[in-house]
Amino acid sequence: MVDKPLGRLNQIAYMVPDINKAIDWWTEVMGVGPFFIFPSFDMVRGDYRGKDHLAQFGAAIAFSGDLMVELIEPRGPSIFQEFLNAGRKGVHHLCAFSDSMKDTEAWVAERGGKRLQGAEFGDGSQIAYFAMDDDETIILEVGVLKPEVQGLFDMIQQAGANWDGKTKIFDPMAG
Numbered sequence: 001m002v003d004k005p006l007g008r009l010n011q012i013a014y015m016v017p018d019i020n021k022a023i024d025w026w027t028e029v030m031g032v033g034p035f036f037i038f039p040s041f042d043m044v045r046g047d048y049r050g051k052d053h054l055a056q057f058g059a060a061i062a063f064s065g066d067l068m069v070e071l072i073e074p075r076g077p078s079i080f081q082e083f084l085n086a087g088r089k090g091v092h093h094l095c096a097f098s099d100s101m102k103d104t105e106a107w108v109a110e111r112g113g114k115r116l117q118g119a120e121f122g123d124g125s126q127i128a129y130f131a132m133d134d135d136e137t138i139i140l141e142v143g144v145l146k147p148e149v150q151g152l153f154d155m156i157q158q159a160g161a162n163w164d165g166k167t168k169i170f171d172p173m174a175g
Contacts, residue, residue, distance in 0.1 A: 019037070041119070
């Protein structure tokens, strides 16, 4: 049996049809912000339901304390688009970080989980989404992240801790 290769659950992700409207709602109604909008993703490899595929989507993250809130706007074939196409809305997956995707995949397989989608990025970071039950209602994202990515997340979390309650977008490159 493989020891649990994951850290704690640290993120909750929502599928949204319009990321800008979702950011408005989260900042104004839920009091979570500011959001960092990823400008693009440097994916070098990807898979979707067992076939090579680079999923296209927009994403933004903010923190509420230690909890990362991710908003994802699907932009083509993916498990994200399937979720919205099925008429579903709201929470799509939870996330935890790991040091080893190989160990994570073995741990998930021992528990009957299956890989649905994943990607590798130019910096070597990896993400994968696993259905942890047969009807795919519990999806676990696992991220194996390089220190630079974790550093960006730390800056976004700090921006949330110091948030003025008004600014909707966090730009780490702004003065």
